[in-house]
Amino acid sequence: MIARQSEGATETEICWHGGEPLLLPSDYIEGVMALEHEILGDAQLKRGEYRNSLQSNLYSVQKDKLQLLAREHIELGVSLDLVGGVRLTAAGQETEDQVARNIDLLTKLGIDFGAIVVLAGHTRRQVTEIYDFYEELGVEVRFLPLFDAPLNEAGASFAASYPEMLDALKTLFLHWIDRPRRTRVSPLHEYLETILLHMLGRSKHRYDRKANGEFVLLVNTDGSLYERIDAYDRTKMLGNVFDQSINEVISSPNYQASLQRDVALAERYCSSCEYLGACDTSPLFESPRRDIGEARCHVAYPLYRFIDEYVRERRYTPSDLQRILTFA
Ligand code: SF4
DSSP states (O other): OEEEEETTEEEEEEEEOSSOGGGSOHHHHHHHHHHHHHHHOHHHHHTTSEEEEEEEOOSSOOHHHHHHHHHTTOEEEEEOOOOTTSSBOTTSOBOHHHHHHHHHHHHHHTOOEEEEEEESTTTGGGHHHHHHHHHHHTOOEEEEEOTTOTTOOTTSTTOOOHHHHHHHHHHHHHHHHTOTTOOOEETHHHHHHHHHHHHHTOOOOOOOHHHHOOSBOEEOTTSEEEOGGGTTOGGGOOEETTTSOHHHHHTSHHHHHHHHHHHHHHHHHHTTOTTBTTBOSGGGGSSOOSOOOSSSOSSHHHHHHHHHHHHHHTTOOHHHHHHHHTTO
16 A cells, blocks of 8 residues: 655555456455445545555456446556566466457557556567557556566576666667657656756655655565565564554654664765755665665666756757656
8 A cells, every 4th residue: 555645635545466456356356445435435535535556467357357447446557568488377378469469458448557567687678669569559658677676686587787777778768758759658757857856956855754654665464564675674674564553663663763774875875966856865765775886876866867968968958858748
């Protein structure tokens, strides 16, 4: 579950993750939604104070289930890398063609969706072709670098190093920025927004869990609770939701220690960074890293520099960037 606070209002997003949530029986999904309507309120769901999103590999779907998602305004994210050989069924068959057919079904039913592409060894050389596929459909796409996933190790078919993935994101940026009918692509869109703020000398609210509360917490199957950057590291566990209330967790020494680690990390990496202010420091905390980098975060920072140099060389003005970001 994700809770966001903006101008005093809290929006809560209930994320259906799996395994594969579309394998759940329709009556189970209907039952959960009935409970949400009863507990959270029809009006609150309608106003978007509570939203549902569901992440699917879209391999096995039934039309009635998709219609149920549409009826309940459950937002759909589709994981499709468009490169064969990595995502296989239990019988070892590639899933991409089947998923592409189901995307056609979504389009026919008028169901909006966003796409997630894992950026790793199998996709890094084809990022522009993958982007073009989603641009043609008019679908937003997020490239999710597999930086420190447990299986991203030398020898794995999808292994990729940090420099290889940064190069892939730079290639994608150069392709995307010149497209006449570009679609939103994350994280490049957000990085370009940061560069626009940097040009204008403006700041975002700083990422600050102590002041603003939590954005995402990870709960393991044994109830143990973690910040994203500390995922599943028992030495940095915040508490356990099976044994403690959230208020007990937040007032615990473990939680206070995690706030102090945030402050120390931001002080070490961000305090003298030229993008601090325009960058809210959140890239430092977004996922676990084996190695954060020498002096700056080693994902967002090199990409900010790359984009910054690119827009300066082209003599782009803030209005040019605004036009690019709003697809005008
Ligand atoms: S070091 Fe990274 S996270 Fe920190 S301000 Fe600079 S770009 Fe942002």
